Amino acid sequence: MSNFVSVARDNDVAIITIDNPPVNALSLHVREPLMQALVALRDDASVAVIVVACAGRTFVAGADITEFGKPVQQPELRAIIGTLETIAKPTVAAIHGTALGGGLELALGCHFRVADADARLGLPEVKLGLLPGGGGTVRLPRLVGAIKALRMIVSGALVGADEAHEAGLVDAVFESNVTTHAVNFAREIARKGGPFTPVRDRDDEIKKTELAAFDAEAADLARKARGLDAPIACAQAVRNTVTMSFEEALAAERALFMKLVAGDQSRAQRHLFFAEREAAKIPGKDLVRRRIARVGVIGAGTMGGGIAMAFANGGFPVTLLETSEEALQRGLGMIDKNYAVSVSRGSLTEDAKRQRLVQFKGSTDYSDLADCDLIIEAVFEDMAVKKEVFGKLDAVAKPGAILATNTSYLDIDEIAASISRPQDVLGLHFFSPANVMKLLEIVRADKTAPDALATVVDLARRIGKVAVVVGVCHGFVGNRMLAARGSESEALLLEGATPSQIDKAFTDFGWPMGPFQMGDLAGLDISWRNRKARGQTAVIADTLCEQGRFGQKTGRGYYLYENGSRMPVPDPQIDALIRGKAAEKGIASREISAEEIIERTLYPMVNEGAKILEEGIAARASDIDVIWVNGYGFPIGKGGPMFWAGLEGAPRIVERLEYWHQRTGKDVFKPARLLKRMAETGSWEAGARP
Ligand code: T1G
Numbered sequence: 035m036s037n038f039v040s041v042a043r044d045n046d047v048a049i050i051t052i053d054n055p056p057v058n059a060l061s062l063h064v065r066e067p068l069m070q071a072l073v074a075l076r077d078d079a080s081v082a083v084i085v086v087a088c089a090g091r092t093f094v095a096g097a098d099i100t101e102f103g104k105p106v107q108q109p110e111l112r113a114i115i116g117t118l119e120t121i122a123k124p125t126v127a128a129i130h131g132t133a134l135g136g137g138l139e140l141a142l143g144c145h146f147r148v149a150d151a152d153a154r155l156g157l158p159e160v161k162l163g164l165l166p167g168g169g170g171t172v173r174l175p176r177l178v179g180a181i182k183a184l185r186m187i188v189s190g191a192l193v194g195a196d197e198a199h200e201a202g203l204v205d206a207v208f209e210s211n212v213t214t215h216a217v218n219f220a221r222e223i224a225r226k227g228g229p230f231t232p233v234r235d236r237d238d239e240i241k242k243t244e245l246a247a248f249d250a251e252a253a254d255l256a257r258k259a260r261g262l263d264a265p266i267a268c269a270q271a272v273r274n275t276v277t278m279s280f281e282e283a284l285a286a287e288r289a290l291f292m293k294l295v296a297g298d299q300s301r302a303q304r305h306l307f308f309a310e311r312e313a314a315k316i317p318g319k320d321l322v323r324r325r326i327a328r329v330g331v332i333g334a335g336t337m338g339g340g341i342a343m344a345f346a347n348g349g350f351p352v353t354l355l356e357t358s359e360e361a362l363q364r365g366l367g368m369i370d371k372n373y374a375v376s377v378s379r380g381s382l383t384e385d386a387k388r389q390r391l392v393q394f395k396g397s398t399d400y401s402d403l404a405d406c407d408l409i410i411e412a413v414f415e416d417m418a419v420k421k422e423v424f425g426k427l428d429a430v431a432k433p434g435a436i437l438a439t440n441t442s443y444l445d446i447d448e449i450a451a452s453i454s455r456p457q458d459v460l461g462l463h464f465f466s467p468a469n470v471m472k473l474l475e476i477v478r479a480d481k482t483a484p485d486a487l488a489t490v491v492d493l494a495r496r497i498g499k500v501a502v503v504v505g506v507c508h509g510f511v512g513n514r515m516l517a518a519r520g521s522e523s524e525a526l527l528l529e530g531a532t533p534s535q536i537d538k539a540f541t542d543f544g545w546p547m548g549p550f551q552m553g554d555l556a557g558l559d560i561s562w563r564n565r566k567a568r569g570q571t572a573v574i575a576d577t578l579c580e581q582g583r584f585g586q587k588t589g590r591g592y593y594l595y596e597n598g599s600r601m602p603v604p605d606p607q608i609d610a611l612i613r614g615k616a617a618e619k620g621i622a623s624r625e626i627s628a629e630e631i632i633e634r635t636l637y638p639m640v641n642e643g644a645k646i647l648e649e650g651i652a653a654r655a656s657d658i659d660v661i662w663v664n665g666y667g668f669p670i671g672k673g674g675p676m677f678w679a680g681l682e683g684a685p686r687i688v689e690r691l692e693y694w695h696q697r698t699g700k701d702v703f704k705p706a707r708l709l710k711r712m713a714e715t716g717s718w719e720a721g722a723r724p
Contacts, residue, residue: 039067041075046082046224047217048075057095058088060136062107069109069117076121083220084125086118086144087213092131093153094140099162099304102295111136111168112288115143119232124223128216129153129204132192139168142177145230147204148219149195150212155203156192160264162307163300163671167291171271172283173233177202180243180276181251187268188255202239234280243276261544262671263299298681302673306663309656309674313502316491316653318484324434326493330355330406332423334365334396337440338412340468343369346393347469348497353395353402362396369394372469400430407432408493410462412440415564420444421452428453436486438462443509443564446479456481462490463510465665466556473665474499475510500664505651511643512661514651515675518642521702522634523549524572528616530623531631533592534604539628540635544669549635550592551602554585558592573615578608633690637703640679641691644706647718655718676718684713 038061042049050071054064075081088094097111118125118140127133127141130150138155141147149155157166157174165171166187175183178201186193198204208215223230252269259265267290274283294300330353331342342352356362373390376382395402403409409431411423420439427437437459439449450456461477474494478487487503494501504511526536537548553561553575562579565572578584578591585591586600593602616623643658652658659674672678679687688705695703712718 036063036067038064039071041071043081044217046080047085047220048078048081048083049085049087049213049217050075051087051089052094053089055090057092057132058090058137059096059098060094060111060140061098061101065109065111065114069114072114072117072121076117076123081123083123083224084121085128085213085216085220086125086140087128087216088130090131093127093129093133094137095132096135096137096159097168099307102304103301111139112284115139115169118143119234122228122230124220124228124230126216126220126223128213129155129195130212132156134192135159135166135170136168139166139170139173142170142173142233145232146219146223147198148206148208148212148216149198149204151195151207151209153195153198153207153212154192155195155198156190157187158190158192160188160190160268161303163262163264163297163303164294165264165268165271165287165290167287167295169234169284169287171268171287172275172280174203175240175243175272175275176233176236177239179239180248180272183275184248184251184255184269184272187272188252188265240276245273245276248273248276260546261669263297264294264303267294299671302677302681303670305656305673305677306659306670309654309660309677310500310664312654313500313657313660314491314495316488316503318488321485321488323492324407324436324485324489326350326407326436326489328353328406330403330409331412332403332409332427333412334362334368335412336368337464337466337468339365339368339372340466340470341410341412341440341462341464342394343372343390343469344464344497344499346390349393350497351393351395353397353406355397355400355403357398359398362398366394366396400426403427404430404432406435408436408438408490410438410440412464415441415444416567417444417448420449424449424453424459428455431458434458436460436490438490440464443513445508446477446506447481450479450481457483458486460486460490461506461510463512471665472498472500473512473661474501475512475661475665476501476503477506477510478503479506500660502657502661503653504657504661505649507646507649507651511646511652511658512665514646515639515642515658515662516666518702519635519639520549521638521700524574525698526626526631526634527574527612528619528621529626530616531626532604532609532612534602535626535628536631536635537602539631542628543632543636544671546667554591554593554595554602555600557584557587559584573619574612577611577615634694636675636678637687637691637694640675640687641702641704641706641709643676643679644709644712644718648706648708679709679712680716684709684716688713 038054040051052058052064075084125144126146127144128148130153133141133155138157157170159166182201195207199207256266271287271290274286329345329350331338332355334354334356342354345352373387377384377387413419413423439461442463446461450459459479460482463475465471465473476490491501509517533550537551540548558579582588583590586595589595594605646652655676658676662668662674663670668674688710691703691705
């Protein structure tokens, strides 16, 4: 057949094997020989049954995402599945690893599916801003029912082999050698004889659907879509399967798919798919990694405790160090409580909780860190305190141990220079809650050894984090751009905007919440301490903090939070305070549009991103997008700030920045060289540093 598709025979059983590393994506060079094989085996009377299997680490993980946005080439996946479904002799899909998207759709074109016990199955297209375009929204409900299919397709979540078996998605599960078992299963099926009903003709499950219950569930899911089109389209497509004929629903699925694949949201989410994988590619691919068997964490506060949990969840034994027994027990107690919450929510079993807790060893003695291969400091954000801790680490840590700081803005070169082994020092900037947030900003200091860096990039994946390597500067990438985004917030308030008006501009844009609500959630006292440490002031924010308005934790900040609720209530006192400060400064109040709010907050942020690229603090514009989407809630449907700049139009961003620069004289609006270059070329890479 071809290098990518081969056919073997086991007497009257034909086994088609797809072999397209790394994930057997259904690229054109797979689809062509696959179609030929199916037609040939359909028409070969000596073949009684056909098994479809894959070589390598996984069954088909979907259509080839790199082909989207390009002219469609025949044969399409739908045609292949259509052909497969017309084959009268029994067909069996042998699933190992993952059967995802077009891969599961291909399997749904078979009469039977058998899976390896560790296999995972799903239609995650919604995570690419799409919906299943190969008949998944029409065939899956016919096996698992409309409601189950709705949940799987709108969430994009995967199911394990046992759950798939229970749901009727797979017909048998085997501990191992699924292809061998599939051949025996196939032979047994052929021996028993038909009829063999294609999935397309199985209506019993969808006929059971209660449309009212379905619509209620779909409406609930739609409320969580936050401006994304794909979840809504997914729900509509599954509903069509209940209310339309097979052919009508299939055609409707196609129309929805073609609309989404051509849209900006899917382009943005496909950009992020590849951007996350690119971010992990750093020089030194072949470097020998350092062995990490045990991890030490210094500081059992909110950050330290979360970091320790992230490693314990990743299967690492953790030594947790605190200055006093009381502080240690408080930290361990918080960890236990966090796990108990997960158990009560059903996202963790009691047994798993036990297994994780035994990973922790508490201590107040630095010498207990001597057997750790990686030690992460998460103590108070003060340079003198950091240096004291690293001094002690330098004395006790074993040779070759990686010494990391969780600082979110301090100079890591200065910390590294304070000890005898700067080559082992780097930053591991986790985001709160560290056991939940996916992003890990890995800070490469001037002297950081390449093997230390490569080691922690790999390690991030093992603890379920998305890693991005950045250089040393104040606030690194994320917080530095956050400061640029926030630089105008006060000015906008003084000129007439209200906190809720600005927050609404952000939530309308697609953020989970706006800067003022976020400030109240994080605690206004943290950035107040920061400003004071840097000799900076913010007239409104400082006044709030002087009045003890730290946000949710004190029940009032920019908003009121009554009786411990997290619901922000606008506070007329705040408007009066702001108007008062504006009057003191002689600033007249005026109408401010949502457009102006976005211009004066997000445009400077993109501009700062361009400066960061110019300075080589970030290696790629897409790295910045990965940071903002995974660490700061930037709307995935917009692809991150640097990708969004392309959607928004870099020429417009430059023009409006120049307008505000002229009007305010503020540097934050002075267009960066690389942004101007992007406006001319349409690409960030075109003008980037070599
Ligand atoms: N197409 C093209 N390349 C892909 C790919 C795909 N579907 N999946 C992975 N790759 C590349 C990836 O970029 C990386 O490349 C390498 O393979 C290894 O991936 C019609 C519309 C399967 C769970 O959404 O979730 O079918 O960086 O690093 O961690 O309805 O890859 O090495 O150059 O992620 O072991 C639906 C996407 C497609 C699944 C493996 N399918 N893939 O994870 O490896 S849309 C998906 C994954 C579709 C139909 C529709 C994961 C994985 P490079 P990796 P991994």
